[in-house]
Amino acid sequence: xxxxxxxxxxxxxxxxxxxxxLSLVFMMLVFLPFAHVYQTYVAxxxxxxxxxxxxxxxxxxxxxxxxxxxxxxLDLDAIKGNTWSGNFFGYKISDPLxxxxxxxxxxxxxxxxxxxxxxxxxxxxxxxxxxxxxxxxATFLYELNTILSLSLQRIGIKAGKKRFDRRLKYAVLAIGLxxxxxxxxxxxxxxxxxxxxxxxxxxxxxxxxFGAGLLFFILTILFDLLVSRRGFxxxxxxxxxxxxxxxxxxxFRIKRIVENCNDCAKCNAVCEFGLDPLRDxxxxxxxxxxACIAVCPTDALTFNIKIVDEENQGxxxxxxxxxxxxxx
Amino acid sequence: xxxxxxLQQLIMAASTFGVASIPYAIARLSVPGSTPGYSVHLRPxxxxxxxxxxxxxxIGCGLCGEICPPKCIEFDKREGGNAVNAPYINPENKACxxxxxxxxxxxxxxxxxxLREQVKMGIAQIDRAACYPWVDRGVCGACVAICPLGxxxxxxxxxNMYKPYIKEEGCVGCGMCVEICPHPxxxxxxxxxxxxSVVQHTV
Numbered sequence: 363x364x365x366x367x368x369x370x371x372x373x374x375x376x377x378x379x380x381x382x383x384l385s386l387v388f389m390m391l392v393f394l395p396f397a398h399v400y401q402t403y404v405a406x407x408x409x410x411x412x413x414x415x416x417x418x419x420x421x422x423x424x425x426x427x428x429x430x431x432x433x434x435x436l437d438l439d440a441i442k443g444n445t446w447s448g449n450f451f452g453y454k455i456s457d458p459l460x461x462x463x464x465x466x467x468x469x470x471x472x473x474x475x476x477x478x479x480x481x482x483x484x485x486x487x488x489x490x491x492x493x494x495x496x497x498x499x500a501t502f503l504y505e506l507n508t509i510l511s512l513s514l515q516r517i518g519i520k521a522g523k524k525r526f527d528r529r530l531k532y533a534v535l536a537i538g539l540x541x542x543x544x545x546x547x548x549x550x551x552x553x554x555x556x557x558x559x560x561x562x563x564x565x566x567x568x569x570x571x572f573g574a575g576l577l578f579f580i581l582t583i584l585f586d587l588l589v590s591r592r593g594f595x596x597x598x599x600x601x602x603x604x605x606x607x608x609x610x611x612x613x614f615r616i617k618r619i620v621e622n623c624n625d626c627a628k629c630n631a632v633c634e635f636g637l638d639p640l641r642d643x644x645x646x647x648x649x650x651x652x653a654c655i656a657v658c659p660t661d662a663l664t665f666n667i668k669i670v671d672e673e674n675q676g677x678x679x680x681x682x683x684x685x686x687x688x689x690x
Numbered sequence: 691x692x693x694x695x696x697l698q699q700l701i702m703a704a705s706t707f708g709v710a711s712i713p714y715a716i717a718r719l720s721v722p723g724s725t726p727g728y729s730v731h732l733r734p735x736x737x738x739x740x741x742x743x744x745x746x747x748x749i750g751c752g753l754c755g756e757i758c759p760p761k762c763i764e765f766d767k768r769e770g771g772n773a774v775n776a777p778y779i780n781p782e783n784k785a786c787x788x789x790x791x792x793x794x795x796x797x798x799x800x801x802x803x804x805l806r807e808q809v810k811m812g813i814a815q816i817d818r819a820a821c822y823p824w825v826d827r828g829v830c831g832a833c834v835a836i837c838p839l840g841x842x843x844x845x846x847x848x849x850n851m852y853k854p855y856i857k858e859e860g861c862v863g864c865g866m867c868v869e870i871c872p873h874p875x876x877x878x879x880x881x882x883x884x885x886x887s888v889v890q891h892t893v
Contacts, residue, residue, distance in 0.1 A: 398757070399761070401759065402758075402759060402760060402761040405759035406760065443753045443756060443795075444752070446752075447749060447751035447753060447797050448751075449795050454795075456797050460751070463749065464746075464747070467746045472799050474797075475797050475798045533706050533707050533710035534710040534711075534713065537710045537711045537714065541711075541714060546745060547745045547748075547772060547773045547774060547776075548748070548750060549714065549718075549774060551750050551774050552714065552717040552718065552721065552771070552774050553713045553717045557751075560751075560752070561775050564755070565765070568756075569764065569765065569767060571767065573766075573767030573768055574720045574721045574767065575717075575721075577720050578713075578716060578720060581716065598713055
């Protein structure tokens with residue numbers, strides 16, 4: 363094995379970091395509504411009037427936040443919102459799909475709102491569809507769902523493996539924007555899982571009970587489980603379509619080192635989005651989740667700074683197919 | 691032959707867009723539309739006056755509700771499909787305290803920053819046939835005491851102690867008076883601005 367061609371050793375551990383980021387974002391989404399409820403109790407100066415369960419919440423939140431903040435009524439305002447649109451220490455950050463949907467609904471561009479999506483757009487142009495793999499709270503649940511489907515297979519329930527045309531999601535995005543423009547409301551967020559998750563968690567904690575979006579999310583979970591693995595993200599998600607188009611010419615992309623590859627195809631099996639790393643077909647759908655780098659036994663996958671994928675490099679040099687050709 | 695190809699492509703495109711609209715149909719069917727009655731469904735302070743313009747600008751992120759200190763801003767959980775997750779305030783449950791935090795946090799122009807005196811959520815209307823002091827059933831004055839704008843918006847009638855009346859140019863329609871009113875039939879309510887500050891009974 364050529365030492366210069368080896369993948370940088372840290373890339374293999376990025377997948378663990380990705381799980382950490384995903385779970386942190388999800389825990390944040392659960393924590394923030396509780397923090398808001400606690401803030402309303404603080405603001406109303408009515409500790410004695412709270413009922414016992416509310417007092418428990420108050421005491422618990424006071425216990426975990428008092429080391430970090432002085433005034434809960436004001437300091438907890440620093441981080442608010444969800445991944446659809448959030449307020450982060452005074453900086454407003456919005457999902458690009460929210461901006462595009464709002465432009466479609468209003469048919470005008472409101473520049474202060476457009477600027478809130480600049481950071482995600484620039485990051486997407488550099489890192490591609492990274493939001494889908496690294497931040498999206500629905501991805502966290504969908505990947506847990508994949509693990510569930512693997513354990514269900516042991517009992518005998520077959521996970522669906524249907525494949526559709528990946529271009530369907532661009533049609534979904536186009537239809538969503540058309541409906542938004544027609545009705546004058548941002549209806550794309552009705553079927554966009556991160557937005558649904560963000561508001562459903564808020565409904566469940568602060569407003570007492572899940573809303574109707576949960577039903578749609580459960581349907582997508584069932585679709586993933588029974589019809590197609592990660593099918594919603596692959597074929598339907600309008601946000602994924604937008605991110606894919608923005609990240610088409612991304613700078614950071616995964617590349618196969620053909621000299622190290624032994625054609626074991628573990629990367630193809632582990633790829634959540636059903637891509638084909640074995641034949642160098644990443645395309646615009648790849649979300650740089652680095653699961654294939656983590657699973658590769660011969661360190662044949664690495665990051666590359668280039669705006670297009672490599673051409674198909676043929677069978678790996680450590681594999682049987684290449685050795686056979688060599689002998690001839 | 692070419693025509694057949696073209697026809698095939700047309701059918702393919704039509705079926706693709708048909709399949710692509712299925713998720714929207716499912717989502718829309720599970721969330722029926724809502725028709726907010728104005729007196730109980732106020733938009734938050736600083737909202738665009740035109741309801742259609744407001745729905746166009748709102749992206750339904752829920753930040754206004756998440757920052758609201760009295761937690762008065764609510765969202766349609768199982769309805770409101772024609773305006774996804776748009777905020778409203780029901781002053782009978784919990785009224786706006788005009789802290790204007792929601793206008794600071796809103797990323798779009800749906801809620802624009804303004805002074806609390808400039809807000810126009812609606813106007814309070816008093817039913818003089820039900821209000822306790824107006825029908826001479828004792829003294830109250832709760833609405834006058836709670837009003838965050840004080841003398842600019844509501845006052846007692848001169849020489850008629852405890853009979854409240856609304857000043858149309860000053861009232862912003864926050865609904866604190868609706869929340870505090872002790873009368874069970876709620877003689878005070880918020881209506882659209884320009885409807886007058888006294889309930890007109892047509893008998």
